[in-house]
Amino acid sequence: MDRYREESRLIMQIVARSGAAIEQMSVDEAYLDLSPFCQGNCADDSLRLALPIARQIKQSIRAERQLTASIGIASNKLLAKLAADHKKPDGLTVIEEAKKIQFLRALPVRALHGVGRVTAEQLNQARILTVGDLQDHAGDLRALVGSFGPILKRFALGEDDRPLDLSGDVKSISSENTFLRDTDDRRILRTTLRQQAADIADELQKKRLAAKSVQVRVRYSDFTTLTRQLTFEDSTTEAAAIYNFGCHLLARHRLVNRPLRLLGLGVSNLVPPGQQMLLPLKA
DNA sequence: TCTGGGGTCCTAGGACCC
DNA sequence: TCTGGGGTCCTAGGACCC
Numbered sequence: 001m002d003r004y005r006e007e008s009r010l011i012m013q014i015v016a017r018s019g020a021a022i023e024q025m026s027v028d029e030a031y032l033d034l035s036p037f038c039q040g041n042c043a044d045d046s047l048r049l050a051l052p053i054a055r056q057i058k059q060s061i062r063a064e065r066q067l068t069a070s071i072g073i074a075s076n077k078l079l080a081k082l083a084a085d086h087k088k089p090d091g092l093t094v095i096e097e098a099k100k101i102q103f104l105r106a107l108p109v110r111a112l113h114g115v116g117r118v119t120a121e122q123l124n125q126a127r128i129l130t131v132g133d134l135q136d137h138a139g140d141l142r143a144l145v146g147s148f149g150p151i152l153k154r155f156a157l158g159e160d161d162r163p164l165d166l167s168g169d170v171k172s173i174s175s176e177n178t179f180l181r182d183t184d185d186r187r188i189l190r191t192t193l194r195q196q197a198a199d200i201a202d203e204l205q206k207k208r209l210a211a212k213s214v215q216v217r218v219r220y221s222d223f224t225t226l227t228r229q230l231t232f233e234d235s236t237t238e239a240a241a242i243y244n245f246g247c248h249l250l251a252r253h254r255l256v257n258r259p260l261r262l263l264g265l266g267v268s269n270l271v272p273p274g275q276q277m278l279l280p281l282k283a
Numbered sequence: 284t285c286t287g288g289g290g291t292c293c294t295a296g297g298a299c300c301c
Numbered sequence: 302t303c304t305g306g307g308g309t310c311c312t313a314g315g316a317c318c319c
Contacts, residue, residue: 118315119317146293173289174289178286228312228313228315231310
């Protein structure tokens with residue numbers, strides 16, 4: 001895994017040479033905003049101006065890392081991702097504004113960002129199978145998918161105004177383990193929790209953060225999954241404290257009343273370390 | 284996919300305060 | 302004492318993404 005991370009870092013360095021603003025999504029995926037370098041006479045002209053930059057990135061990755069990369073060029077994140085996935089190992093796909101409706105029509109609804117197993121099932125039951133069906137749907141999608149309705153409609157039409165998230169802010173850090181065999185052996189559970197607390201404390205230190213909430217997660221043999229969390233006034237960076245809160249949560253809610261398939265520990269409510277509590281001001 | 288691990292966001296209910 | 306409304310915080314679960 002560390003090999004992956006290192007490779008990822010090197011490739012992101014190559015990508016960064018484009019000068020574009022970058023939002024890294026995972027070890028092997030990132031969005032680039034090339035709009036400052038690609039101002040054409042019309043939207044599709046601008047997209048075409050991105051082509052040589054994309055070719056250069058692919059070539060550098062191949063020359064320097066002996067790896068292929070798939071790139072999608074489009075006017076927003078939704079379409080760029082679909083374009084990148086269009087041809088997989090070594091692709092370069094442009095979705096032009098003039099052709100986006102047509103490109104989307106035949107795709108299953110599941111292809112759209114935010115449509116997972118459950119939402120796809122909801123839509124399918126209403127006989128909405130493809131993105132084309134969504135485009136043609138006259139009624140209010142809120143009846144089917146709640147507040148996601150208006151966004152889903154826009155996605156179906158290839159419209160997406162989500163900006164790149166360049167902040168790099170982390171909201172939570174967690175670690176979990178699935179046991180080879182379900183267990184309620186306290187020694188095994190304590191050892192696991194202690195290691196997880198140590199890993200989390202390491203990450204907190206690397207990211208220069210402290211946590212104000214601790215959360216445990218258990219999963220039983222029937223796949224029932226429970227989480228319990230605790231928020232405190234002072235923040236912590238210490239493995240021992242995180243471990244203790246984890247033990248406390250497990251005990252207080254009697255979560256180990258049968259063997260566990262999975263045990264997880266996490267922190268959230270992250271703040272700069274050593275931050276003092278703000279005292280309420282009274283006039 | 285009889286199901287691994289690390290995340291984010293949304294919703295809904297309850298507690299608490301004014 | 303009971304009633305009401307609004308706002309905020311915490312908690313838990315679930316859907317989704319990579």
